[in-house]
Amino acid sequence: MRRRLVVHLATATAVVAAGVVAGAAPASADLVTYCIGTGGAVTVPNDLYVPPNESCALTGTIITGNVSVAAGANLVVAGGRVSGNVQVAANGYLDASNSNVGGTVTVASGGYGVYLKSAQTGAVTVRAKGSSTIDSFLFVEGSTVSGSVAANAGEIRLDQNTQVTGSVNSSGSYYTDVHDSFVDGQLSVLNSATGSVVCGSAVRGKSTFAGNLGGVQLGPNGGLDGCASGGYFGKDVSVTNTTGGVNVDDNIIDGVLTVQSNSPAAVVAANNRIRGGVVGDQAAPAAAKRSAKALTADRERAGDARATERRTGAVAEATAAGPANL
Incomplete structure (x- = not known):
């Protein structure tokens, strides 16, 4: 494994000379810093690129350009700042804590995942899985997304006072959960494989849940x-065509709650405060029983284990590669 961080002109000649697969490096005529290993509190005055199957761990680093994490590569950033956008390729991983990304974060089809803790970013996009065997994840804890979250694959979780200034739109995810967080726009969860849980959170816009398997729990x-508490929904809430059970408990809904074509019928507890009333079929309140096993807690633990394993391995690989000459 190479033990350096090198700056190359990102021309075709430089890319070939650096031994990088054609088309994998950033398509820019500006200087690009190749990151393999560890780096500290310095400023990178251009774009940064983590080559395929390599690891880069940065602490307190400022990157003035864009960041590209290539296929199979890892980037772990603590207390850093990226002025531009971050792109994560197939099987690539981004881990950012106490850090600021001024631009957007985009995960390509089959990306391993993104973990954000106490971070700030622009809009976040998780692309559809496609033919990849890897299903991405997006775990956001105590962070601010200035823009919207758009996810078409993977495990999606917003937690621990995360704020999204735009909307959250999820379609075809494994699950999409919102815990103790705030969404300033609309929330849409469609065709999730194992359902959706929204607890202790506030959604200012319209909320739509449709075609989800495994249930919807508000x-x-x-x-x-x-989870401990219900939430606030600033506009209409619609839960339709859901299998696995629908439970609506201890919420304030400043609009109409629609529960139609769900199997079984939705359970809407008496302790909800719903300004516009309920439309659709409801099951008897006695059916509102929590299962003996908290399936969401299990899937969240499994997801956290994925992030921890990848982060630990990435830091170990970067440390073994040695200090980067930034």
Whole structure:
């Protein structure tokens, strides 16, 4: 493994000379810093590129350009700042804590995932899985997304007072959960494989849940999670064509709640405060029982393990590669 960080002109000649697969490096005529190893509190005055299957761990580093994480590569940033956008390729991983990304974060088809903790970013996009065997994840804890979150694959979780200034639109994810967080726009969860849980959160715009398998739980005491409190929904809420159970408990809904074509019928607890009333079929309140096993807690633990394993391995690889000459 190479033990340096090198700056190359990102021309075709430089890319070939650097031994990088054609088309994998950033398509820019500006200087590009190749990162392999560890780096500290310095400023990178251009774009940064983590080559395929390499690892880069940065602490307190400022990157003035864009960042590209190539296929199979890892970038771990703590206390850093990226002025531009971040792109994560297939099987690539981004881990950012106490850091600021001024631009957008985009995960390509089959990207391994993104973990953000106490971070700030622009809009975040997780592209559809496609033919890849890897299903991405996006775990956001105590962070601010200035823009919208758009996800078409993977495990999606917003947690621990995360704020999204735009909307959250998820379609075809494995699950999409929002815990103790705020969404300033609309929330849309469509065709999720194992459903959706929204607890202790506020959504200012319209909320739509449709075609989800495994159930939808808004508030505590449902079949998916034992979370502590309900939430606030600033406009209409619609839960339709859902299998696995629908539970709506201890929420304030400043609009109409629509629950139609769900199997079984939705359970809407009496402790909800719904300004516009309920439209659709409802099951008897006695059916509102939490399952013995909190499936969402299990899937979240499994997801956290994925992030921890990749982060630990990436830092170990970067440390073994040696200090980067930034």
